[in-house]
Amino acid sequence: MPKRHSDSIEVDVAGATHTGRVRKTNEDSFLTLHLPGSADALLAVADGVGGRKAGDIASEMAVKTLLRARLMHARQCRDADSYGLKMREAIQSANHFLFKLNHQFGNPQFATGTTLTVLVLMNSGGLVFNVGDSRCYRLRRNRLEALTHDDTWAQKLADQKKLSCADVSHHPLSNTLYRCIGSAPSVDTSMKRVNCNPRDRFLVATDGIWKVLSPDQIQLVLGDSGNAQEAVGHLILAALREGARDNLAACVAFLA
Numbered sequence: 001m002p003k004r005h006s007d008s009i010e011v012d013v014a015g016a017t018h019t020g021r022v023r024k025t026n027e028d029s030f031l032t033l034h035l036p037g038s039a040d041a042l043l044a045v046a047d048g049v050g051g052r053k054a055g056d057i058a059s060e061m062a063v064k065t066l067l068r069a070r071l072m073h074a075r076q077c078r079d080a081d082s083y084g085l086k087m088r089e090a091i092q093s094a095n096h097f098l099f100k101l102n103h104q105f106g107n108p109q110f111a112t113g114t115t116l117t118v119l120v121l122m123n124s125g126g127l128v129f130n131v132g133d134s135r136c137y138r139l140r141r142n143r144l145e146a147l148t149h150d151d152t153w154a155q156k157l158a159d160q161k162k163l164s165c166a167d168v169s170h171h172p173l174s175n176t177l178y179r180c181i182g183s184a185p186s187v188d189t190s191m192k193r194v195n196c197n198p199r200d201r202f203l204v205a206t207d208g209i210w211k212v213l214s215p216d217q218i219q220l221v222l223g224d225s226g227n228a229q230e231a232v233g234h235l236i237l238a239a240l241r242e243g244a245r246d247n248l249a250a251c252v253a254f255l256a
Helices: 055-073 080-104 153-159 165-170 215-224 228-241
Strands: 010-018 028-034 041-047 116-122 125-131 135-140 143-146 190-194 201-205 248-255
Touching (some): 010 028, 010 228, 028 055, 028 248, 055 080, 080 116, 080 125, 080 190, 116 135, 116 248, 143 215, 153 165, 201 215, 201 228, 215 228, 228 248
Antiparallel strands (some): 028 041, 041 116, 135 143, 201 248
């Protein structure tokens, strides 16, 4: 049964991951969480940095850190400010663990890490946290909006007006992150407040989803699906039909 999000909004949440059609291991992880007696929901995806050692461990550890933090502070965080502080502390904790792990492996340079994108739904609205190039979208009145900003060098060049937005996806640095969890002693986590209305639909997804499905395709799946579980299944299937060379992870929240 969907959980009450406020006096007039219910939340239906689902998530899934898939190895994809090419890779033998899955470095994507996800988390969907409802607490008994709580109106809150948490959705998160993490993508272990491709081609690095233990990317699957990095992504799994990141979402488990969020889970522990949410369970520990569930009754303490009843407003956006306190929740935002605790989530950022949890993300820093994950970053510290991975950075320390890299050095214990004897690698003077960054060896393993992960992206992390988190959507928190509360009575007072929503919070989106992001490190890396996984994404969060909101569908409202048939309009799909990206709520996150990619932490890639190509996107940074576009932000600095050194590259056109149209060329970002084709640039050699489009897959190279300048910020992820585990690459430095501390990590700067972006946080965005979002409002939530009845009939809003949210997607949190790794790049295995959004790089193969166009915004129009994502909008169509979210808009036509009857519930969150159906939407997640259709997104995974649609990405697989497109070839899905990368791992896939998607979490969806339907507000009613």
